[in-house]
Amino acid sequence: MNFQVNKQGYYGRFGGAYIPEMLYPNIEDLRERYLAIMNEPEFQKEFQELLQHYVGRPTPLYRAKRLSEKYNATIFLKREDLCHTGAHKINNTIGQILLAKRLGKQKIIAETGAGQHGVATATVCALMGMECIVYMGQLDMDRQRPNVERMRILGTTVVPAMSGNKTLKDATNEAMRHWINHPTDTHYIIGSVVGPHPYPDMVARFQSVISMEIRNQLQTEVGNPYPDYIIACVGGGSNAAGAFYHYLQEEHVALVGVEAAGKGVDSGESAATTALGKPGVLHGSKTLLMQTPDGQVIEPYSISAGLDYPGIGPLHAHLFDVGRVQFVSATDDEAMEAGIELSRLEGIIPAIETAHAIAALSKFEFTPDDIVVINLSGRGDKDLETYIRWGKY
Amino acid sequence: MENRITHLFKVKQQQVLSVFFTAGFPEKTDTASIAQALEAAGVDLIEIGIPFSDPIADGPTIQESNKIALDGGMTVALLLQQVADIRPTITMPIVLMGYLNPVMQYGVEKFLREAARAGVDGLILPDLPLAEYLQEYKALTEELNLSVSFLIAPTTSEERIREIDAVSTGFIYAVSSSSTTGAKAEFSPDQQAYFKRLHAMKLNHPCLIGFGISNAKTWQQANAFAAGAIVGSSFIAQLKKDKSPAAIKQFVQTLTTP
Ligand SMILES: Cc1ncc(COP(=O)(O)O)c(C=O)c1O
Secondary structure (H helix, E strand, O other): OOOOOOOEEEHHHHOOOOOOOHHHHHHHHHHHHHHHHHHHHHHHHHHHHHHHHHHHOOEEEEEEEEHHHHHOOOOEEOHHHHHHOOOHHHHHHHHHHHHHHHHHOOEEEEEEOOOOHHHHHHHHHHHOOOOEEEEEEHHHHHHHHHHHHHHHOOOOOOEOOOOOOOHHHHHHHHHHHHHHOOOOOEEEEOOOOOOEEEEEEEEHHOOHHHHHHHHHHHHHHOOOOOEEEEEEEOOHHHHHHHHHHHHHOOOEEEEEEEEEEEEOOOOOOOOOOOHHHHHEEEEEEEEEEEEEEOEOOOOOOOOOHOOOOOEOOOHHHHHHHHOEEEEEEEEEEHHHHHHHHHHHHHHEEHHHHHHHHHHHHOOOOOOOEEEEEEEEEEEEHHHHHHHHHHHHO | OOHHHHHHHHHOOOEEEEEEEEEEOOOOOHHHHHHOOOOOOOOOOOEEEEEEOOOOOHHHHHHHHHHHHOOOOOHHHHHHHHHHHHHHHHOOOOEEEHHHHHHHHOOHHHHHHHHHHHOOOOEEEEOOOHHHHHHHHHHHHHHHOEEEEEEEOOOOOHHHHHHHHOOOOOOEEOOOOOOOOOOOOHHHHHHHHHHHHHHHHHHHHEEEEEEEOOOOOHHHHHOOOOOOOEEEEEEEEHHHHHHOHHHHHHHHHHHHHH
């Protein structure tokens, strides 16, 4: 099966570019040029050098012995938490800032939920000497305080999004409005595999370095590039897309996406999009979307700011549709417990987004030979306050 | 029957005033009285906004009206019912304008058929891609005699303006500036140059200029180069202050009197 985006920007029945005309010239320019720019040898050289010397790639693939024992499997952790700035998000922002320069843009905007994408964007803007504005929901600014200050230290203006639930969806709305108002000098660095075509494809390509490395590293570690499972948390789906990318065609590798169930899938306070969503259009693409029967977007809920989004990227909606990826969910409590567990067993405090992926381990029956790769998308520094408030450690 | 929008532009090519307001704002039951007051005030065309939770092309004023309308219980089904009730009481064209998602959930075909039956004359769906319109909407909107207007913006290329002109029916919605909706005191020389450029293209369809029309000055500047203009945010702000027919009449008079 083919999982690449088609010429019109669709993955199966999902994707496309549903945007008001004011954004059309920007999106069209990007669509026409992104692949050519990304394929330029000069671009690739700069991108690879920055990934290596600035981000710190390749990130380790770490064999987690005590976790493996606990779950009766052979578990590897892909250490995206060791990337500069503490999450996978910077793979994408490095790529997009290099692209933005080649598009002739001088200013950058971004949305952020957990603040990891905001920090990663602020970081590359500092690196390139570009002006940067990041929109962040007011609620998220409160629960991810350290990241707000990190962005400010880096010289970025953080603008609170005050509408809706004041979380990631609302920050994305504000960023899009800003772009409508500043179409010519500004590039919008979207932080996940969401948004109008070509963003989902572009972000997935930038993140695909994760699965490229997993292949090489597993080859060295176990003698072949194929794990039995790859598990990743899904907010918009960028770390999952990166971890799955080079395995999509290998149907014998089970791919597992973990969504945030919040207080329970059916509690009314959840962000489990594949369980609760229906096809709809938000933020420029047709995808699975949590919404009322009248087509109003439902405010999602998760303890983790980075998974607190009512949709998923159209690639994931398609992968769900055709059954290539199995989606499961983890509640707030399951994720917090898994975060503590990883801390105690392996000495790694994960981001709460990432902890959802760890929590999925208990939902499978493994055998000791099963090779399981968990994409450790980020570290928990930003979440200390949430861990402290949760308290059970 | 001839489409009322087509007819309007046959008999009037200048100073066409279209007023936008959000369905169910400030109160769920206000849609009819506002429409009637606008016709009595001499407005040529109304655009009724279908409220949506995430109106990304709108500034704070219209965002707020969407939220209030939704909180008050406004729905697509109720709006179609209201239009059916209003239709016999006014003669001017009625356009529904809204984001795609509520229409998709209602069901595209069901929505189009019921809108036509209720007496809607035209649609503006700003996030509907042209390609999807051609594939999934065009045949049916033609069959139902519904006109469909598309937006153009200052950054829209000439080639694309021609493409949009070729597939539009009714009028073209010329967005005045690279911005979200919201009132402006006057138009800049750049904006006026853009209006002039549009005018010189001699498009097949009349242009109405929208976004930023708020007073006699912007109304006149728009009319210098287009068939008319669309006022939205500043009318919503008016409704928030005073929604009485007298106030609405005064608002229209102030706008159109030099
Ligand atoms: C550490 C971490 N993991 C995962 C996510 C979720 O995003 P995505 O699904 O795009 O990987 C975030 C988002 O903020 C994050 O910070």
